[in-house]
Amino acid sequence: MRAMTSIAMAGLLTLAITTTAHAQRMDAQIDCTPTGEAFDHHCMIHLMEVPDEVPVEDAEFVVRADMPSMPMAHNVPPAPAAPGDGPGVYEAMLELEMLGEWALRLDIAAPRRDVVVVVKDFGDHEEGDHGNEHGHDHDHD
Numbered sequence: 001m002r003a004m005t006s007i008a009m010a011g012l013l014t015l016a017i018t019t020t021a022h023a024q025r026m027d028a029q030i031d032c033t034p035t036g037e038a039f040d041h042h043c044m045i046h047l048m049e050v051p052d053e054v055p056v057e058d059a060e061f062v063v064r065a066d067m068p069s070m071p072m073a074h075n076v077p078p079a080p081a082a083p084g085d086g087p088g089v090y091e092a093m094l095e096l097e098m099l100g101e102w103a104l105r106l107d108i109a110a111p112r113r114d115v116v117v118v119v120k121d122f123g124d125h126e127e128g129d130h131g132n133e134h135g136h137d138h139d140h141d
Contacts, residue, residue, distance in 0.1 A: 025050050026114045028106055032094065032122065039096040041122065045081060045106070047088050055088020060110040063092045065102045068119065074098075081106075099123055 027050045032041040043063065047056040062078040074097045081090040096102065099122050106116040 026056055026106075026108060026116055028116045028118055030104060030118050030120060032120065035093070039098060039122070041094045041096060043079075043092045043094055043104075044084060045090040045092060047090060047106070047108075047116075055086075056111065057087050058111060059088075059090065059108060061090075061106050061108040063094065064105040064107060065094055065096060066105070067098075067100060068103050069101065078107075096122060 027048055029046040029048075030043055032043040034040070035042055045063070047059050047061075048054060049056060059081070061081050063081060064078050065074070065076040066072065067074060076094070076096060079092040079094050081092045083089070084091045094104075101119060101121050104118045104120060106114075106118075108114040108116065
């Protein structure tokens with residue numbers, strides 16, 4: 001009976017630790033500027049843990065872009081993110097096909113799997129306008 005109780009307690013402890021680890025999510029702030037080449041944009045991505053906003057270092061992810069108003073109508077190549085200047089800062093080059101509202105999906109492979117979606121408006125850019133962030137959503141794989 002003690003062996004069964006020990007096994008049950010170990011299972012509950014494992015479940016509690018796993019649930020706590022998965023409760024922490026990632027979020028991102030993305031600032032993109034046009035490069036002057038067609039609809040290409042250089043994006044700075046600040047990746048952080050939520051809710052405590054600790055920068056996520058050594059992340060590995062790609063950025064995928066899709067237009068919510070025309071799902072899967074565009075063929076934008078995934079943009080690999082590279083480390084930028086500072087903790088939790090990454091850079092990616094997006095080769096968009098037109099201006100408008102785009103959903104940027106960060107498919108994160110490390111330090112753990114997560115997905116962060118940020119919707120940005122890549123409209124007519126005036127000096128100092130780098131696209132408006134409309135919000136974000138999360139999905140788990």
